[in-house]
Amino acid sequence: MPDVDVFTALANPTRREVLRLLREDGPHPVNRLAGRFDMRRPSFSEHLRLLKDAGLVTERRDGRERVYSLRAEPLHELAGWLAPYESFWSARLGDLAALLEAEDD
Amino acid sequence: MTEPVTIEVDQFLRHPPAKVWRALTDPERLSRWLMPTDFAPAVGHRFTFRTGPRPGFDGIVRCEVLALDPERLMRWAWRGGTLDSTVTWTLQAEGHGTRLLLRHEGFDPSDPLQRAALEMMGRGWRSHLMRRLEQELGTP
Known part of the structure; x- marks a missing residue:
């Protein structure tokens, strides 16, 4: 360590x-x-x-x-700290894209 | 002074800004892709997003519309658990689609871990730069 x-x-x-x-x-x-x-x-x-x-x-x-x-290498520790927030937003924006695709107009 | 920690997510959507704006500001649509909400597109409107509670977080994000510029920009206060932050949406027409930029910034400085992160996050050291840096360099 x-x-x-x-x-x-x-x-x-x-x-x-x-x-x-x-x-x-x-x-x-x-x-x-x-x-x-x-x-x-x-x-x-x-x-x-x-x-x-x-x-x-x-x-x-x-x-x-x-x-x-x-x-x-130690920078992984930093990226890891915000990872839950980032994956939350990435997933939600994926859902937004899917919703837009599903709408006709 | 240190700058707050910022998350930036940049996404291209194959739909015009008007349609993306509607998905961002219509409470029924917003509830479907983000979280159940009583949002209304008016500056000063207070609203919530509701999700499952977790330790240290009752599952309610308390928000307020801070800025609204139709089809261009929207900013929310975003408070939940120990987080007191802002979320800013920026839309830019790009070809037949929209470049959507999300900035989530201002994490709670009273949380020791968040404070440590605030202190270390000087100018230009935002999370996506960190990631890019790692990708560029790989693991020695």
């Missing part, structure tokens, strides 16, 4: 921005990633550590660099 839950990890705008960058631009060496944020390095490292503890990013060594990648 991760040490930090995914809700906590995503509660912060900097951490969400890190995930967005990793998602849109792919894996980043830590220096390049840190360079995109106006923040002291220890603070930034703390955000990365939290994301790693939540299992939302992975870290690997590439020569002298540490490279961070997005890991999508």
